[in-house]
Amino acid sequence: MIDTINQKKEVGKMARNMISLKAGGPAGSGVFTIGAMFARSVQKAGLNVFYTADYPSLIKGGHNACYVRAEPNEVWSQISTIDILVAIDKVSVEKHFNELTHQGAIIFDSDNFDIKEVNLSSRPDILIFPVPMTTIGKEIGDRLFSNVVAIGAICALINHNLEKVYICLENQFGKKKSIGTSIVDNNKKAVKKGYDYIKEKFNVNFKISIEEVKADPTILLSGNEAASIGAIKAGLKVVAEYPMTPSSSILSFMAANEYNYNIVVKHTEDEIAAINMLCGSAMTGARSLTATSGGGFSLMTEAIGMAGLSETPLVIIESMRTGPSTGMPTYTEQSDLRFAIHASQGEFPRLICAPGDVDESFYETYKMFNLTDRTQTPGIILMDKHLSESSKSTKPFDTSKLKIERGKLMTYQQMENAKDFKRYLLTDDGISPRSVPGQPNGLYVSTSYEHYEDSFTNEESYMRIAQVEKRARKLNSITEDEIAPKFFGDKDADLTIVSWGSNKGMILEAMKWLSKEGLKVNFLQILWIVPFPVKKVTEILTKAKKTLMIEQNFDAQMKGLIREKTGIDIKNLLLKYDGRPLDPEEIYAKVKEVMAK
Secondary structure (H helix, E strand, O other): OHHHHHOOOOOOOOEEOOEEEEEEEEOOOOHHHHHHHHHHHHHHOOOEEEEEEEOOOOOOOOEEEEEEEEEOOOOOOOOOOEEEEEEOOHHHHHHHHHHEEEEEEEEEEOOOOOHHHOOOOOOOOOEEEEEOHHHHHHHHOOHHHHHHHHHHHHHHHHOOOHHHHHHHHHHHHOOOOOOHHHHHHHHHHHHHHHHHHHHHHOOOOOOEEOOOOOOOOOEEEEHHHHHHHHHHHOOOOEEEEOOOOOOHHHHHHHHHHOOOOOOEEEEOOOHHHHHHHHHHHHHOOOOEEEEEOHHHHHHHHHHHHHHHHOOOOOEEEEEEEOOOOOOOOOOEOOOOHHHHHHOOOOOOOOEEEOOOOHHHHHHHHHHHHHHHHHHOOOEEEEEEHHHHHOEEEEOOOOOOOOOOOOOOEOOHHHHHOOOOOOOOOOOOOOOOOEOOOOOOOOOOOOOOOOEOOOOOEOOOHHHHHHHHHHHHHHHHHOOOHHHOOEEEOOOOOOEEEEEEOOHHHHHHHHHHHHHHOOOOEEEEEEOEEEOOOHHHHHHHHHHOOOEEEEEOOOOOHHHHHHHHHHOOOOOEEEEOOOOOOOOHHHHHHHHHHHHOO
16 A cells, blocks of 8 residues: 555656655754755746645754655645655654655765664665765855755755756845845855765665656745735735734735735734724724634634624634644644634624635635625634645636625715615615725714614614624625535545545545545535535535545534534544644545445
């Protein structure tokens, strides 16, 4: 099974343009630079790329690792094996050498440790390449260049064109005008010295080579970056956020782009301040966003209720990590689903979607802003650490059909002739006309209290009933097509996988291997959670011969939601909750187990 799904290379045969690589070392040693720079360079050679990182929640120290996979065809996720391990320290070899494929390679910093200290007797096939990375870095001017030396060594081993790395260095450091030239030049020297060291010291014909492929241009983005771009494209004007892993890069991305797109970006004192600031800014008509994880989302819940009652459209990105409480802050999970559905006191509609990849992070974020405006209700985008912080190459986003829709947001001209304006007017569709401060004849009170149609506080039973029912009607304006799940594979499959969120990538990878073995498997991806696409999910699952639910939580929360909405109880489960993302191999094995029953 391992040989099949990991596509191990036969001895003596050269594999072109298919590589998986891991770099490991202590925090601060630059392993993420190795991975990110290599990923961008092979992307520029025309390959499709997936990049992800693993790090502990320590301010200083701990083992860090990053992973890069590249192939000519679309790459959806990581796999459990690697072809090359770049080790800055002994711990990296000890932790990861058994992940190497047959005749895989270890490139290590021989200045830091002696590899003989690690027992590699179980893997005599591994090729060992000691490189004095620190010494070479010091020769150039600073030991900090040692990680870039490692990039050169990788390129030499796989015959990767250094010019692709040089372009990446220029893109990253060339804008620093005062010292940019020396930084770029020194990094190029470091890459070249690492390259030359391998070529001069070792006469080896490694099993993998990289050659440039003619391909359409791609972009390499993380889920957080794609969602941020989707928000900006949707007309975002206010960001208020307190940084919390793994959502923090959204705040830094927005801060870096606030002047380019005329966005107000506030680093607030805490999450309570952030969500309350959004309630104010969104009430004025500004499209508003915050991002957090489970702990910060917990602090926001009361104000989310205020946004629900005051019918204020705003968007929250909730990037899930392990819980409860602080849990494991830098590891992934999907355990906040039920929490998001029921967050805050009382009953009120909200919108929830769960993108599964970079493209969906962009398009569904854009859609979320339109739908929150249309329904005048808060929206929650459920991501997870794996999606938020992993990068995938994709085609540039097609924005030709995207159109900003503000719903019943009144214009200045409309309000000039308005009479007896009622912000919470009881309407057939539950959606009332909405004015913003400064418009004539549109003054109203936006509070956390139940109200009459004219917005003033109400505690009369008849009006309470009317307003609750009005708010409940608002989501009826959203069609099934707008929230439809996605379906992959043969309709007449023997097994239907059901899942959501970042599991999408690993499932699609596993399906490739299953298809090669002639196994007929399809995949139902739940993309929108509230409102739930009851008709389509029921239709697909009713026809399914066997089903398998895959989630990264203990309670099978999506399985429970599907049963609640459709009455269908999925019996076969693959649940993972150790903080690590699923590997395609785990899915492959579970599918074969279920199909054999």
